Amino acid sequence: xxxxxxxxxxxxxxxxxxxxxxxxxxxxxxxxxxxxxxxxxxxxxxxxxxxxxxxxxxxxxxxxxxxxxxxxxxxxxxxxxxxxxxxxxxxxxxxxxxxxxxxxxxxxxxxxxxxxxxxxxxxxxxxxxxxxxxxxxxxxxxxxxxxxxxxxxxxxxxxxxxxxxxxxxxxxxxxxxxxxxxxxxxxxxxxxxxxxxxxxxxxxxxxxxxxxxxxxxxxxxxxxxxxxxxxxxxxxxxxxxxxxxxxxxxxxxxxxxxxxxxxxxxxxxxxxxxxxxxxxxxxxxxxxxxxxxxxxxxxxxxxxxxxxxxxxxxxxxxxxxxxxxxxxxxxxxxxxxxxxxxxxxxxxxxxxxxxxxxxxxxxxxxxxxxxxxxxxxxxxxxxxxxxxxxxxxxxxxxxxxxxxxxxxxxxxxxxxxxxxxxxxxxxxxxxxxxxxxxxxxxxxxxxxxxxxxxxxxxxxxxxxxxxxxxxxx
Ligand code: NAD
Numbered sequence: 391x392x393x394x395x396x397x398x399x400x401x402x403x404x405x406x407x408x409x410x411x412x413x414x415x416x417x418x419x420x421x422x423x424x425x426x427x428x429x430x431x432x433x434x435x436x437x438x439x440x441x442x443x444x445x446x447x448x449x450x451x452x453x454x455x456x457x458x459x460x461x462x463x464x465x466x467x468x469x470x471x472x473x474x475x476x477x478x479x480x481x482x483x484x485x486x487x488x489x490x491x492x493x494x495x496x497x498x499x500x501x502x503x504x505x506x507x508x509x510x511x512x513x514x515x516x517x518x519x520x521x522x523x524x525x526x527x528x529x530x531x532x533x534x535x536x537x538x539x540x541x542x543x544x545x546x547x548x549x550x551x552x553x554x555x556x557x558x559x560x561x562x563x564x565x566x567x568x569x570x571x572x573x574x575x576x577x578x579x580x581x582x583x584x585x586x587x588x589x590x591x592x593x594x595x596x597x598x599x600x601x602x603x604x605x606x607x608x609x610x611x612x613x614x615x616x617x618x619x620x621x622x623x624x625x626x627x628x629x630x631x632x633x634x635x636x637x638x639x640x641x642x643x644x645x646x647x648x649x650x651x652x653x654x655x656x657x658x659x660x661x662x663x664x665x666x667x668x669x670x671x672x673x674x675x676x677x678x679x680x681x682x683x684x685x686x687x688x689x690x691x692x693x694x695x696x697x698x699x700x701x702x703x704x705x706x707x708x709x710x711x712x713x714x715x716x717x718x719x720x721x722x723x724x725x726x727x728x729x730x731x732x733x734x735x736x737x738x739x740x741x742x743x744x745x746x747x748x749x750x751x752x753x754x755x756x757x758x759x760x761x762x763x764x765x766x767x768x769x770x771x772x773x774x775x776x777x778x779x780x781x782x783x784x785x786x787x788x789x790x791x792x793x794x795x796x797x798x799x800x801x802x803x804x805x806x807x808x809x810x811x812x813x814x815x816x817x818x819x820x821x822x823x824x825x826x827x828x829x830x831x832x833x834x835x836x837x838x839x840x841x842x843x844x845x846x847x848x849x850x851x852x853x854x855x856x857x858x859x860x861x862x863x
Contacts, residue, residue: 410578413570414585417513417540420568427510427538429488435535435564436481439528442563443474449555450524456551457523459690464644469525472804476529479806480536480827487536487827501845503838508831510538511612512588517579517602519593520692521648521744523549526616527556530591530830531569533821537830539589540568544582546594547575548692587611589830593650594618595742596767596815603818614819614829617812618742620654621769623799624759624785625662626776634775634797635669638748639677641773641799643726646689647746648696651771653799654743655732656750657759663730663750667712670728674713682714683723691722691745700724700745706737707749714746734762756781760788768792768814773799792816 420426443450447470454465491506514534518527527545534541543560545553557571572582583590583605592602593616606613625634641653658666678685691697701717707729708715714727724746732738732749739749753759763772772791776782782796792812795802802808803822811820821829839845 410572410581411585413572414513414542414582414587416567417542417570420565421510421512421540425565426535426540426568429485431565432535432538433481433484435569436477436484436532438563439532439535440474440477440481442559443470443477446555446559449559450552453549453551453555454524457520457549458645458648458692460645461687461689463687464689468645469522472525473528473532476806476822476826477532479823480532483824484536484827487824488538491833499837501840501842503836505836505838507834507836508537508827509834511830511832512539513586514539514541514589514591514830515544515582515585515587516541517544517582517590517592517594518546519595519650520546520548520552521645521650523552524556526593529826530593530614530821533826533830534589534591535564535569536827539830542570542572542582542587544572544574544579547573589613591821591829592616599817614811614821615817616650616810616819616821617770617815617817618650618744619767619769619812619816620739620742621651621771621773621791622759622763623653623656623773623775624756624763625656625658625666626756626774626778626781627659627662628777628781629662629775629797630777631662631665632669632673635666636673637798638666638773638775639670639673639726642748643688643746644800646691646724647748648689648692648744649800651800651803652744653748653773654769655739656748657753657762658750659754660731660752663752666750667728667730670713674726678726682725683716683718683721688723688726691724694719694722696745697722697724700743700747703738703743703745703747707732707747710736710749712750734765756784760785763789768812768816770812770816771795771802790814792820 450470451462451465454460488508493504495504516530523546527543531541531543545556553573557573560571586609590606590611591614592599596617599615599617603613623638638653678688682688704715704727710729710732712728712730714725716725727747729749732751768790770792772789772794774782774785774796790813793802806823809820809825810822811817
């Protein structure tokens with residue numbers, strides 16, 4: 391039921407609007423009472439959350455199977471184990487991260503303390519997407535808790551089983567006043583966005599990201615926007631074609647292409663295009679057999695609306711299909727489909743594909759690829775496959791993207807020390823590793839002086855009556 395709130399003691403019979411406001415008020419009250427600030431509380435909540443993950447691994451895998459028919463391997467790798475490892479690292483490092491920093495100070499402040507405190511923002515709102523419905527919601531939630539905030543989390547209503555899991559489990563394991571799940575879709579989220587938050591962390595599409603940003607402006611609420619877009623892959627002629635093909639196909643077809651950092655399209659020469667298609671036929675046969683629909687490893691499209699969208703994209707590309715091209719509405723199955731000789735004006739090149747269709751756009755060289763990329767919105771990731779350092783630096787130096795991954799796809803996400811986020815239309819801000827903690831805390835700079843007579847004497851030149859003699863330029 392997308393119209394109800396979770397069992398946090400708020401009656402479902404109350405008008406929704408009031409429930410949302412009430413939930414935020416309760417979180418605000420908990421924050422104001424200082425519940426969430428002590429490190430002890432934060433660590434306790436994070437340990438409870440870890441227990442929630444560890445005790446419910448199968449339930450998480452099952453919810454992901456229900457929502458996306460995701461294989462156990464992908465669910466563990468991309469959500470369950472990922473969440474557990476990330477949270478262990480937060481718990482391990484939190485005390486260190488939360489310590490006030492003592493930055494360098496100059497001669498004039500020799501007798502003073504110069505400190506940067508990591509302040510919680512207050513009440514944070516975390517809005518999740520459906521494609522990685524647990525990871526994209528719970529990882530930022532753990533960051534908000536680590537930062538000492540109260541937090542409202544809003545799972546995506548489209549991943550119904552995962553939303554139900556979160557709504558049931560979070561109140562069982564975590565502090566019911568300070569960490570609150572609000573379920574619902576656009577209507578409830580619109581209500582939420584009318585409330586005052588101190589931080590908003592949103593994952594989703596660029597168009598809804600703009601709505602969130604606009605709502606945040608009212609209160610000058612700082613935001614992180616983890617958005618999407620078309621992430622290109624440039625394959626240079628020097629790349630090892632078999633390894634490249636495997637790594638690109640894996641990143642594209644994992645979760646049936648419904649991944650924000652999935653390689654959206656390929657740019658390469660016609661020669662490389664032919665080699666890629668030949669290699670892809672072999673690889674796909676090896677991975678999914680002659681009837682990919684029967685493979686247990688291939689996920690399904692989230693719902694019929696997204697299925698129809700992808701079906702229309704395949705239908706509009708009929709004359710360019712080199713591999714695949716079939717679909718089955720009853721099973722929400724779209725076959726792994728590779729399109730060749732695609733041009734920038736084709737329908738498939740207009741929006742983020744978010745499904746298992748991989749177009750190849752032939753270009754003559756890296757220069758043309760750079761031009762093609764720069765004529766479009768800044769992508770979340772830019773993938774380059776090349777053995778040439780010259781080509782690599784040419785691309786690094788002449789393009790802008792949220793991040794880059796060279797000679798692989800997706801794996802940059804697993805590097806804890808690399809903040810992950812977009813730029814321009816692909817997003818604002820970043821998280822992962824220590825950056826998650828930093829995202830949910832404000833760096834509060836503080837100069838602490840004392841009342842020592844020597845210090846006062848040294849500083850007394852600043853008081854009126856002013857004389858030029860005290861000016862040192
Ligand atoms: P979405 O923008 O449709 O939905 C995201 C959230 O916004 C959901 O919780 C939804 O309930 C809410 N929402 C929907 N309509 C709303 C409205 N009118 N007002 C307020 N809130 C509203 O995105 P999605 O379909 O869940 O996810 C897919 C998109 O997210 C893709 O573009 C993908 O690239 C992007 N994404 C980005 C990342 C990242 O980390 N950068 C990760 C995953 C997905």
